[in-house]
Amino acid sequence: MNKTVNQKAWFLVLPVLVLVAFSAVIPLMTVVNYSVQDTFGNNVFFWEGLGWFEEMLASERMWSAFRRQLMFSGIILVIQVPLGIFIALNMPKKGFWASFCLVLMALPLLIPWNVVGTIWQIFGRVDIGLLGYTLDKIGISYNYTQDPVAAWITLIVMDVWHWTSLVALLAYAGRQSIPDAFYQAAKIDQASRWAVFWYIELPKMTGVLLIAILLRFMDSFMIYTEPFVLTGGGPGNSTTLLSIDLVKMALGQFDLGPAAAFSLMYFLTILAICWVFYTVMTTLDKRDGV
Amino acid sequence: MTDAAQNRLPGDLTVARAKANRQRGVRLNGSAVVMALYLLFMLVPIYWLLNMSLKTNTEILSGFSLWPRDLTFANYTTILTDPTWYMGYVNSIIYVTMNTVLSLAVALPAAYAFSRYSFMGDKHLFFWLLTNRMAPPAVFALPFFQLYSSVGLFDTHIAVALAHTLFNVPLAVWILEGFMRGVPKEIDETAYLDGYSFPRFFIRIFTPLIASGIGVAAFFCFMFSWVELLLSRTLTSVDAKPIAATMTRTVSASGMDWGVLAAAGILTIVPGALVIYFVRNYIAKGFALGRV
Numbered sequence: 001m002n003k004t005v006n007q008k009a010w011f012l013v014l015p016v017l018v019l020v021a022f023s024a025v026i027p028l029m030t031v032v033n034y035s036v037q038d039t040f041g042n043n044v045f046f047w048e049g050l051g052w053f054e055e056m057l058a059s060e061r062m063w064s065a066f067r068r069q070l071m072f073s074g075i076i077l078v079i080q081v082p083l084g085i086f087i088a089l090n091m092p093k094k095g096f097w098a099s100f101c102l103v104l105m106a107l108p109l110l111i112p113w114n115v116v117g118t119i120w121q122i123f124g125r126v127d128i129g130l131l132g133y134t135l136d137k138i139g140i141s142y143n144y145t146q147d148p149v150a151a152w153i154t155l156i157v158m159d160v161w162h163w164t165s166l167v168a169l170l171a172y173a174g175r176q177s178i179p180d181a182f183y184q185a186a187k188i189d190q191a192s193r194w195a196v197f198w199y200i201e202l203p204k205m206t207g208v209l210l211i212a213i214l215l216r217f218m219d220s221f222m223i224y225t226e227p228f229v230l231t232g233g234g235p236g237n238s239t240t241l242l243s244i245d246l247v248k249m250a251l252g253q254f255d256l257g258p259a260a261a262f263s264l265m266y267f268l269t270i271l272a273i274c275w276v277f278y279t280v281m282t283t284l285d286k287r288d289g290v
Numbered sequence: 291m292t293d294a295a296q297n298r299l300p301g302d303l304t305v306a307r308a309k310a311n312r313q314r315g316v317r318l319n320g321s322a323v324v325m326a327l328y329l330l331f332m333l334v335p336i337y338w339l340l341n342m343s344l345k346t347n348t349e350i351l352s353g354f355s356l357w358p359r360d361l362t363f364a365n366y367t368t369i370l371t372d373p374t375w376y377m378g379y380v381n382s383i384i385y386v387t388m389n390t391v392l393s394l395a396v397a398l399p400a401a402y403a404f405s406r407y408s409f410m411g412d413k414h415l416f417f418w419l420l421t422n423r424m425a426p427p428a429v430f431a432l433p434f435f436q437l438y439s440s441v442g443l444f445d446t447h448i449a450v451a452l453a454h455t456l457f458n459v460p461l462a463v464w465i466l467e468g469f470m471r472g473v474p475k476e477i478d479e480t481a482y483l484d485g486y487s488f489p490r491f492f493i494r495i496f497t498p499l500i501a502s503g504i505g506v507a508a509f510f511c512f513m514f515s516w517v518e519l520l521l522s523r524t525l526t527s528v529d530a531k532p533i534a535a536t537m538t539r540t541v542s543a544s545g546m547d548w549g550v551l552a553a554a555g556i557l558t559i560v561p562g563a564l565v566i567y568f569v570r571n572y573i574a575k576g577f578a579l580g581r582v
Contacts, residue, residue, distance in 0.1 A: 089321075102570045107333075118339075161331065170574050246428045250431065251432060251435075251524065
């Protein structure tokens with residue numbers, strides 16, 4: 001749609017601007033403020049310059065949290081994206097069963113995040129949880145509160161359970177937009193199931209899949225509540241992801257300077273990825289629009 | 291004879307179709323098995339929570355059973371009669387509703403502006419809104435705490451509602467903009483020619499046209515505010531404490547009341563489960579910020 005140039009439209013955007021400025025810009029400036037100052041308490045601050053940033057960049061604690069975070073996001077993407085596509089391809093196309101699947105699949109997406117943590121906390125317990133109990137009976141030693149590997153597996157299975165449906169729903173939406181004529185043409189050419197997927201379905205799904213991948217990347221990168229409830233970052237520090245570490249530092253130990261410097265670098269990382277996201281999306285919008 | 295001939299003439303086609311049907315049948319069955327397994331994977335953990343919520347604590351801890359032998363609703367009664375529990379739900383509902391109304395009220399005109407006009411800095415503004423959706427709540431937890439404490443809003447519902455606009459306003463703007471783009475611009479122009487003023491046109495004509503979009507946006511604002519824990523926990527202590535925070539406190543206490551915890555969890559799933567059917571065709575759109 002070609003839009004009219006109208007500078008007065010700014011007035012319509014103004015309420016959003018004021019509200020988001022209050023809830024985003026002011027807090028963000030507070031963070032910037034802390035990141036360059038030091039204090040001995042009593043609200044006396046003095047200039048610290050970039051000291052905190054240097055300290056954080058040299059800190060092993062932040063890098064190990066960052067590595068764990070990358071590993072977590074990487075693993076869940078590798079599992080969720082192919083699984084989501086696979087599920088979307090197997091979903092009924094229309095009718096009662098399509099609605100049925102949609103509703104049930106979306107259920108985990110709408111559960112409060114701390115309840116997701118609680119569900120898996122209970123589910124994985126050796127004494128009262130179905131999963132833990134069954135594994136224990138089979139003879140697999142499994143204790144997610146003490147064994148880092150078990151904690152990681154539980155965390156990943158939980159995230160797969162929680163978010164795979166999102167990828168599947170998006171891929172399904174992309175698949176629904178493919179006209180029947182494409183499939184008929186493929187049938188005439190006697191294309192195999194695999195060829196239909198590779199040459200028709202996958203290219204048509206690229207747009208939504210990019211959105212799905214980037215959304216999953218972002219959200220897994222800022223995940224806090226579920227691992228916090230499930231493992232609390234433990235055992236030891238093995239599941240302390242970036243957000244958990246940050247909250248520990250800022251609200252637990254009240255190390256304002258380092259936490260603020262950490263926050264800013266964390267936010268800038270996300271911002272950079274977000275920019276890629278936006279660029280890709282607008283390019284796709286343009287391509288589809290023309 | 292003719293019947294037979296007629297039957298035989300398209301015979302090979304019928305055979306082919308039957309074969310295709312059989313093949314499709316096999317494939318459908320394969321899909322059905324995959325879907326059944328996946329849905330089972332989705333539902334079993336939820337079922338387990340439901341199962342726990344209907345057991346007494348002694349039954350939970352004494353033995354292992356796939357279904358409650360000694361069916362009890364005592365856990366639900368506990369929650370619904372104890373103010374420290376049910377006020378959690380009331381608090382959550384209050385700030386979630388405030389947030390939804392607030393987000394939609396500011397997002398509607400903004401989304402209209404983005405979908406209809408181009409103005410200085412519109413693309414940058416749109417991107418900036420998106421960055422707020424992508425901002426980790428953990429980054430904002432401490433500054434929010436200090437900001438709302440300093441203006442005297444700490445532990446009020448409005449503080450949480452305002453904090454959640456951080457990610458809900460961008461979400462609402464993006465979803466509504468997606469729906470508004472689908473409404474032809476000619477409708478606006480005709481209305482203006484007919485002498486409608488902007489507010490009257492917007493309320494009388496435009497809003498009904500995008501009613502489903504508003505419903506979807508409201509649903510997602512509600513949902514994302516409902517599921518969020520970190521900010522709502524940081525910004526409240528007693529008076530506005532959300533149900534999510536009430537639950538985590540119980541988790542960290544020693545001597546856990548598993549039955550009540552499970553019942554509280556089930557009750558938080560209910561609002562989403564109730565309305566999910568109505569938005570089923572827009573779920574993907576909502577989660578993808580209106581971009582599907």
